[in-house]
Amino acid sequence: MQTTQVNLNDGYIKVCKTEEIPENSCKIFFLDDKEIVVFKNNGNFFAFDNNCPHQNSPVLSQGFIEDDYLVCPNHLFMFNLETGKMKTTGLKLRKHSVLLEDGSIFVKLNSDT
Numbered sequence: 001m002q003t004t005q006v007n008l009n010d011g012y013i014k015v016c017k018t019e020e021i022p023e024n025s026c027k028i029f030f031l032d033d034k035e036i037v038v039f040k041n042n043g044n045f046f047a048f049d050n051n052c053p054h055q056n057s058p059v060l061s062q063g064f065i066e067d068d069y070l071v072c073p074n075h076l077f078m079f080n081l082e083t084g085k086m087k088t089t090g091l092k093l094r095k096h097s098v099l100l101e102d103g104s105i106f107v108k109l110n111s112d113t
Contacts, residue, residue, distance in 0.1 A: 095110065
């Protein structure tokens with residue numbers, strides 16, 4: 001786990017270099033006292049709170065990616081990486097904005113998604 005120190009004017013925070021997260025893997029960061037997990041799938045990066053909304057368990061980083069869905073390890077609930085929405089119900093992950101610049105990953109915390 002890593003805490004970042006670089007803030008950009010528009011609210012994005014540098015978390016790591018793109019090569020630090022292997023394909024179909026993730027890395028945890030603490031931003032503003034929140035545990036954020038960044039996943040890489042098909043060369044794209046997605047950032048979420050590390051909590052599954054089903055039981056508010058901080059376990060998403062222990063999940064796995066299958067067919068562009070993040071699978072929670074607790075009950076195998078599947079969340080779309082693009083939208084954060086659960087495949088079968090209305091549950092939704094809190095998704096954060098990701099920006100790639102000069103080989104680095106920047107995350108902007110969103111309070112409403």
